[in-house]
Amino acid sequence: MINAEPVGPAESLPIEVDDDVVRVRQLVRSAAVATRLSLVDQTKIVTAASELARNTLIHGGGGRVEVQSVTNGTRRGIRLSFTDEGPGIADVDRAFTDGFTTAGGLGLGLSGARRLMDELDLWTKVGEGTVVTAVKWER
Amino acid sequence: MDRVPVLKIGDMLLVSIQVDLSDRLASQLQEDLADRIVATGAHGVIIDITGLDIVDSFVGRMLATIATVSRVLDAETVVVGMRPAVAITLVELGLALKGIRTALDVDRGIALLRDLRAPVDGAPAGDDEAEQAPAGVS
Numbered sequence: 001m002i003n004a005e006p007v008g009p010a011e012s013l014p015i016e017v018d019d020d021v022v023r024v025r026q027l028v029r030s031a032a033v034a035t036r037l038s039l040v041d042q043t044k045i046v047t048a049a050s051e052l053a054r055n056t057l058i059h060g061g062g063g064r065v066e067v068q069s070v071t072n073g074t075r076r077g078i079r080l081s082f083t084d085e086g087p088g089i090a091d092v093d094r095a096f097t098d099g100f101t102t103a104g105g106l107g108l109g110l111s112g113a114r115r116l117m118d119e120l121d122l123w124t125k126v127g128e129g130t131v132v133t134a135v136k137w138e139r
Numbered sequence: 140m141d142r143v144p145v146l147k148i149g150d151m152l153l154v155s156i157q158v159d160l161s162d163r164l165a166s167q168l169q170e171d172l173a174d175r176i177v178a179t180g181a182h183g184v185i186i187d188i189t190g191l192d193i194v195d196s197f198v199g200r201m202l203a204t205i206a207t208v209s210r211v212l213d214a215e216t217v218v219v220g221m222r223p224a225v226a227i228t229l230v231e232l233g234l235a236l237k238g239i240r241t242a243l244d245v246d247r248g249i250a251l252l253r254d255l256r257a258p259v260d261g262a263p264a265g266d267d268e269a270e271q272a273p274a275g276v277s
Binding site (some may be wrong): 018019021022024026039040042043044045050051054063098105108109111112115116132 | 160162186194196197225230233
């Protein structure tokens with residue numbers, strides 16, 4: 001479990017079409033700027049958000065993202081939660097493997113996002129959907 | 140708005156990406172560039188990504204595909220203007236962009252393309268100059 005208390009209201013966006021992925025990037029960027037993440041960390045969280053939003057769209061058949069400012073008592077951060085009600089992931093270990101893809105991509109989405117974020121949790125159930133929750137903390 | 144413009148300068152094509160690329164727009168650019176390389180006979184492609192604040196795996200793959208396709212069509216691709224934070228993030232994401240030539244800015248990209256072309260062509264640098272040569276010989 002990720003230890004992160006919400007600070008202020010969350011913002012949420014649907015991920016149903018290609019252009020929604022662009023909107024998710026823009027929302028996450030403004031949250032990263034507001035939390036005063038460094039430029040490199042802003043770039044990392046926006047890139048991770050882009051990968052995870054594309055997963056929600058392509059593998060999950062669409063869903064939502066929730067962007068929440070959080071704190072662990074000492075540091076501020078941003079929590080991203082991507083939720084879909086798609087087919088779920090049958091083999092989680094393989095889904096986290098670099099280069100493993102079921103959609104003809106590079107297979108870097110989930111594994112790459114985990115490297116770019118500080119924490120990443122995945123809940124999935126075949127036939128029910130997938131929730132990916134990830135946090136980037138300020139340095 | 141719907142397309143990233145592709146400019147022809149001499150025997151090179153220049154693309155400066157100034158918008159937040161959706162996957163559809165990126166795929167469209169990939170196709171447009173291949174068409175323009177064939178239509179113009181360009182030998183070099185410069186892709187300026189100064190305006191991109193992120194390069195994710197989809198755009199990274201697009202850049203790699205453009206480089207490979209252009210090479211098959213007798214053109215070299217140079218990606219210029221990558222921001223430092225983007226470079227750091229790309230490597231951490233797991234994309235090394237092997238096979239993609241890069242330069243720091245458009246000027247250096249043009250110089251790199253000229254260097255790549257020079258040893259192959261030898262004396263005649265282009266058709267235009269070859270046609271002008273007889274005038275001086277007489």
